[in-house]
Amino acid sequence: MTRTILDESRVHPAIRARISDEGKAVIAEVEAAVAANAIVVVGMRWNPFPRQARKWLDSAGIPYQYIEYGSYVSEWRKRLPLKLWTGWTTFPMIFVNGEFIGGATDLMRMNQSTLKQSAAAWPVRA
Numbered sequence: 001m002t003r004t005i006l007d008e009s010r011v012h013p014a015i016r017a018r019i020s021d022e023g024k025a026v027i028a029e030v031e032a033a034v035a036a037n038a039i040v041v042v043g044m045r046w047n048p049f050p051r052q053a054r055k056w057l058d059s060a061g062i063p064y065q066y067i068e069y070g071s072y073v074s075e076w077r078k079r080l081p082l083k084l085w086t087g088w089t090t091f092p093m094i095f096v097n098g099e100f101i102g103g104a105t106d107l108m109r110m111n112q113s114t115l116k117q118s119a120a121a122w123p124v125r126a
Helices: 013-021 024-036 048-060 076-086 104-108 112-121
Strands: 039-043 065-068 093-096 099-102
Touching (some): 024 039, 024 065, 024 093, 048 065, 048 104, 048 112
Parallel strands (some): 039 065
Antiparallel strands (some): 039 093
């Protein structure tokens, strides 16, 4: 998969370090959750789609880790690096077995019993 990304040669040297450090902490937080949990849902308040994904997982008894970054009016600076990192512009962002699978609709297309077995077999990592 190839995504269009501005070539580094076109970024002024004075801001390269700033760009490379932007969002590192929030990405590291999500990466740690993805490494430790079979299913991770990254969402935000007031958005109905993260809530739908969580309700779907809860109804199937599938364990997951939920990380929330603000609402439409707060914590957008934390959400923006996640959008740039994944290339996905909406929430939720859902990871299954370490792989980014998309949003709520993509999750709900998956087989619940297979997901439940996969989550139960996920190795617990510290």
